[in-house]
Amino acid sequence: MEEKLTLFNNRKRFGIEKNIDIIFKNTALVLSSFVAIILLGIILVVFFQSFESFSRYGLKFLVTSEWNPVKDEYGAFTAIYGTLVTSFLSLLITIPLGVGTAIFITEDFVPKVFREIIGSFVELLAAIPSVVLGLWAIFVMEPFFRDFFVFLHNLFGWIPLFSTEPTGRNSFLAILILVVMLLPIVTSIARDTLNQVPKKLRNAAYGIGASRWKTIFSVILPAALSGIMAGVLLALGRAMGETMAVTMIIGNSNAFSWSLLSPGYTISSMLANQFGEADGSQVSSLFYAAFVLMILSLVVNIFAQWLVKKFSLKY
Amino acid sequence: MNSLYYQKRLSRNIGDKFFTSLSVICALIAILPLIFLVTYILIKGGSQITPELFTLEPNPPGDDLDAGGINPALIGTLIITSIASIIAIPVGVGGGIYLAEYSKGGAFSRFIRFGVNVLAGVPSIIAGVFIYALIVSTKILFGSMYSGLAGGMALSILMLPTVIKTTDEGLKLVPNELRYASLGVGASMYTTILKVTLPSAFRSIATGVVLGIARAAGETAPLIFTALFSYYYIVGFEDLFYEMGSLAVLIYNFALEPYDAQNKLAWAASFILVLSILSVNIFSRLLAAFTEKTKRV
Numbered sequence: 001m002e003e004k005l006t007l008f009n010n011r012k013r014f015g016i017e018k019n020i021d022i023i024f025k026n027t028a029l030v031l032s033s034f035v036a037i038i039l040l041g042i043i044l045v046v047f048f049q050s051f052e053s054f055s056r057y058g059l060k061f062l063v064t065s066e067w068n069p070v071k072d073e074y075g076a077f078t079a080i081y082g083t084l085v086t087s088f089l090s091l092l093i094t095i096p097l098g099v100g101t102a103i104f105i106t107e108d109f110v111p112k113v114f115r116e117i118i119g120s121f122v123e124l125l126a127a128i129p130s131v132v133l134g135l136w137a138i139f140v141m142e143p144f145f146r147d148f149f150v151f152l153h154n155l156f157g158w159i160p161l162f163s164t165e166p167t168g169r170n171s172f173l174a175i176l177i178l179v180v181m182l183l184p185i186v187t188s189i190a191r192d193t194l195n196q197v198p199k200k201l202r203n204a205a206y207g208i209g210a211s212r213w214k215t216i217f218s219v220i221l222p223a224a225l226s227g228i229m230a231g232v233l234l235a236l237g238r239a240m241g242e243t244m245a246v247t248m249i250i251g252n253s254n255a256f257s258w259s260l261l262s263p264g265y266t267i268s269s270m271l272a273n274q275f276g277e278a279d280g281s282q283v284s285s286l287f288y289a290a291f292v293l294m295i296l297s298l299v300v301n302i303f304a305q306w307l308v309k310k311f312s313l314k315y
Numbered sequence: 316m317n318s319l320y321y322q323k324r325l326s327r328n329i330g331d332k333f334f335t336s337l338s339v340i341c342a343l344i345a346i347l348p349l350i351f352l353v354t355y356i357l358i359k360g361g362s363q364i365t366p367e368l369f370t371l372e373p374n375p376p377g378d379d380l381d382a383g384g385i386n387p388a389l390i391g392t393l394i395i396t397s398i399a400s401i402i403a404i405p406v407g408v409g410g411g412i413y414l415a416e417y418s419k420g421g422a423f424s425r426f427i428r429f430g431v432n433v434l435a436g437v438p439s440i441i442a443g444v445f446i447y448a449l450i451v452s453t454k455i456l457f458g459s460m461y462s463g464l465a466g467g468m469a470l471s472i473l474m475l476p477t478v479i480k481t482t483d484e485g486l487k488l489v490p491n492e493l494r495y496a497s498l499g500v501g502a503s504m505y506t507t508i509l510k511v512t513l514p515s516a517f518r519s520i521a522t523g524v525v526l527g528i529a530r531a532a533g534e535t536a537p538l539i540f541t542a543l544f545s546y547y548y549i550v551g552f553e554d555l556f557y558e559m560g561s562l563a564v565l566i567y568n569f570a571l572e573p574y575d576a577q578n579k580l581a582w583a584a585s586f587i588l589v590l591s592i593l594s595v596n597i598f599s600r601l602l603a604a605f606t607e608k609t610k611r612v
Contacts, residue, residue: 024505025417028416031410032427035431042437042472098341098345121345124596127530128349129532131563133568134567136355139447140355193362212335223443241436241437268536271443275443275545290440293438301432312470
């Protein structure tokens with residue numbers, strides 16, 4: 001008995017084991033701080049590379065649309081306008097579609113199996129690489145919508161947004177392909193938030209005689225609003241940074257036009273097109289454009305995260 | 316007198332019918348693109364699949380007769396994605412372990428979790444721009460500029476947030492009793508993590524990581540000015556330091572060629588890419604559903 005106790009008392013961890021434990025913890029700590037290092041690295045590198053262009057053109061870069069490597073004149077207004085207009089208009093189409101789909105999936109119109117199938121279909125859409133969507137847009141969507149654009153131009157040509165003769169690739173097609181890409185994001189986040197709204201709220205509304213859609217509009221959607229808003233903002237960030245599909249279908253022209261039926265440009269498509277063969281001060285200007293894009297998407301993302309934290313459902 | 320019965324003509328019932336059909340239409344519009352897209356790729360791309368496709372080099376555009384194959388791009392995608400995984404998985408899993416097992420919800424871990432979410436939202440082309448500035452233009456990798464290695468690094472930046480997040484969330488789901496039991500019998504922290512918590516969270520972490528890899532395999536934007544493109548076979552180790560083709564960049568380059576032969580090659584490459592990505596997704600989804608079912612019993 002005595003012997004056994006001393007055996008246990010003497011059982012200490014070896015020094016080497018302790019060291020391994022400490023090394024393991026510190027390795028994990030270093031690895032986790034990589035995220036912060038990379039994030040800060042991206043911001044600093046892009047900022048310092050754009051410094052030359054920033055000091056030369058200043059904020060004028062944001063409002064002029066001259067892009068002339070021969071004369072060394074750079075302004076990214078066309079690309080910034082294109083980025084904002086394509087992302088906002090595509091969101092405008094996506095929000096009702098995505099929320100409508102999410103409501104369809106969370107209500108019990110059809111048996112659960114079908115709803116789950118539709119839900120996973122929409123999520124699979126998110127897995128398709130954007131370059132494949134671009135390929136599809138070039139060869140299937142563009143011919144399909146050609147007549148529709150002519151019709152649109154003939155009917156609404158007096159509105160600046162439709163004022164140019166449609167010729168092949170244009171911003172409107174970029175908006176449509178963005179809708180296809182954003183739909184899964186908005187739908188899945190809206191569905192998750194709608195599912196989190198407690199059953200009690202719905203039953204209370206039914207109990208005092210509200211119809212199904214009265215309940216959805218006055219009780220369930222308001223309760224889920226913040227989550228849906230966060231999803232919409234995430235989608236906005238995604239839309240602004242989306243590169244491949246947009247580059248392939250937007251037509252890539254730096255000539256500024258208000259019209260959606262003319263070829264356009266976004267910051268990311270400008271980067272994709274010109275970065276490979278740029279030199280001299282053009283590189284710096286492209287970094288400046290990249291910096292603008294990064295700030296835009298950072299602001300949107302951080303705001304989305306803040307919204308999630310601030311207004312997450314408290315039931 | 317009939318007011319207790321369902322009345323079709325009541326405005327609230329008409330309104331309900333209207334909105335219900337509206338949401339049905341939304342759902343239909345939402346799934347239409349996937350159906351169109353997948354059937355089109357299966358038909359158009361599937362008809363281009365031949366054995367030579369997997370063994371030949373692509374011919375330079377302009378040769379209208381025969382576009383060749385996609386062997387270098389296929390191998391290139393495998394190599395670049397593997398490089399990205401080799402970098403992102405250890406860093407991501409290690410970082411996730413710190414967040415879930417060691418951190419106590421302090422300022423540092425909050426900042427890192429916030430950073431993970433922000434990094435996940437950084438546009439993919441910015442990752443390419445970053446690696447271009449850091450590695451390609453400085454020729455820091457033994458004097459090589461565009462290289463498969465640089466491409467893999469750019470992709471790893473995109474994979475990292477996914478891996479950290481899935482590790483963090485997977486480990487958080489492991490019940491604390493397991494940890495107490497292991498620590499209680501005298502195991503050290505790292506033994507507990509490596510022998511108890513990581514294995515029990517393995518399946519959920521692996522699913523997330525595989526989905527992250529599938530996502531990275533289709534990314535194009537970070538590669539177009541880091542790995543660039545190559546028409547030639549990958550023959551040896553030193554090819555890592557030169558331009559390397561990938562399926563995604565091949566689709567991008569050849570879709571914009573005016574020649575039919577190249578366009579067909581792009582469709583064939585999309586077929587292979589989409590088929591593999593979708594099957595990975597569906598498989599992991601089924602696996603997740605299966606584990607959930609067995610857990611419930």
